[in-house]
Amino acid sequence: MASDPDAIEAERLRVLRSFDILDTDPEQAFDDVMQLAARICEAPVGMVSLAVGDRQWFQARDGVDVSQLGGAGWFCDYAMAQPGVTQVADAERDERFAGDARLAGTSAFRFYAGAPLVDDQGLALGVLCVLDSRARPGGLNETQLMTLDVLARQVMALLERRRALRERRRSDEAATAAVEAARLVTEKLAESDARFQAIADSMPQMVWSSRPDGHHDYYNARWYAFTGAAEGTTLGDAWGEMIHPEDQERARTAWRASLSTGEPYEVEYRLLHHTGSYAWTLSRAMPIRNAAGAVTRWFGTGTDIAEMKRLEQAKALLSQELSHRIKNIFAVISALLALSARQYPEAKAFARAARTRISALARAHEFVRPHTESSRPSLDGTTLHAFLCDLFLPYDDDAGVPRVVVSGDDADFDDQAATPVALLFHELATNAAKYGALSAPEGRVMLSTRRQGDRYVMRWRERGGPAVRGIPDAAGFGSSLLALSVEGQLGGALEQTWAREGLEVVADIPATALAPRRAAGTFM
């Protein structure tokens, strides 16, 4: 224990405070002990006095009015510093107090006997004492001394018990608070769980959740209602069995991919309906991450898209049917022209030219109409280059090698651009076949297309044909069609150069002109 008086004082205060007793009301247990001590010692006054800083505070007292005394040097200060019982037989004759002016006025007390209250660490905290207004030269007898000593320890035991009770009360309070807090948390969880359940169950969508390892641990009521599965039977990995056998592998692969990458999951599959048939559903899931970014849970939804699929299919069917009819009309018009021309032999050349133009238009529209896998005209897709290669097929040489070579940047084109694009290249090719490079067996045409910023430049160069002798005298209807297509419909510039080695045509159009619908952000 510290020997520094200040440190001792501080420690004493700390210990006293731990009893939670300072400046409290009298208590029966302390009063009983104190009164027993006074009775046995045949003294009119008894006290349990505690040394609180620079004062003596009387926790229990009998026969005295003051509840505390300030300052040092009182009987108790002496008694506290001594082991065993300290006695002052007659204060007036005792050299320790004889000169103390403070006692002069309180000569009511001439006899004092006190036993220190010492805790288990050996620290004196106060005194159990008895006082008498008479001097008692003989002091206390053996029994009285022993009683005072024993009762002092009893006071100490009461103090210790008080501390133990207080600590237990505190830990009880803490335990109660913890229990209450836990109860509140549970209540809140239950409440939020109930709220989640209520929301999840009232949704028109199927809702599920999964652990980060992919183990499904929750499905809402809608899922069970839709699939007809018994509650709990699709937990874990069993969900796969609810999916159409043809879609299972695709769904599982997508799910595994999302689990390993943390990317959102989205897949369409046929889900077993409680009626026993399969219905198209869209299944999606998002990962929930903790503060460290790790996935803690997946929340997923399943949406019945059977109706949407039916509408989609109906729409696709309708638009295919429509474009099939449009194509038929091209064929009918073409046949009508041919049949009409039969009566007028002089119109045969005219009819042939008109029919090839109509045919080019039909081909172009075939490329831009909505397609299914089986209606697609070319396996190479429906881009501009695919269309051009198809359009120039009739000009291939005997070995099947293209004589119009298409190169450069490919592009998408839509139905609005189909007519001018088809007419432009149909006219160029038929002209080349009549007068230009394609009229000679060795002749070739290089058609290069280039995306230059927001422009799309198509360059047609003829080589190997008969030498060009300047600008043709009269621009025919074909030339008018070229200008009309490029400048009128595509909003571009057309430049024709009749170089000696072959015709060169440059059509410089806005890149957006090929697919104006897409550029405007609207789709059919």
Place this chain on the structure above:
Amino acid sequence: MTARILIIEDEALVAMELRFVLEDLGYEVVGTAPDARTARALASRGGVELALVDIHLTDGATGVGLGQELGEDFGVTVLYMTANPGMVRHGIPGTMGVLTKPTDEGCVRSAVEYALHLRRGEPAPVVPDGLQMFG
């Protein structure tokens, strides 16, 4: 070279024009059928060497099965003539190939000649433009 040809096409004008083209080329057109039933009736009379078969007929997309039937049961050489070649892209047993519509006289002439050469086991030139052969 002459031959007996059956036209199966639901658009009467297209069928008529095709008939004139083939007759101008010297072929005998045994008939034009707008549906599978009529086509079967015409083929069952016998003697048809080549059939030009559209896929979409007045009774639906019956051309695919009809072509196979004509080829396998009636011994007719079958060329599909369709705007939807994708429907027979992977080939149909008993048939020879597909000609994509719209087409022109030149293509029809060379495709018909080519098919007849093959039918008769004669040496045939290169496959003409616009004709896609199966197998």
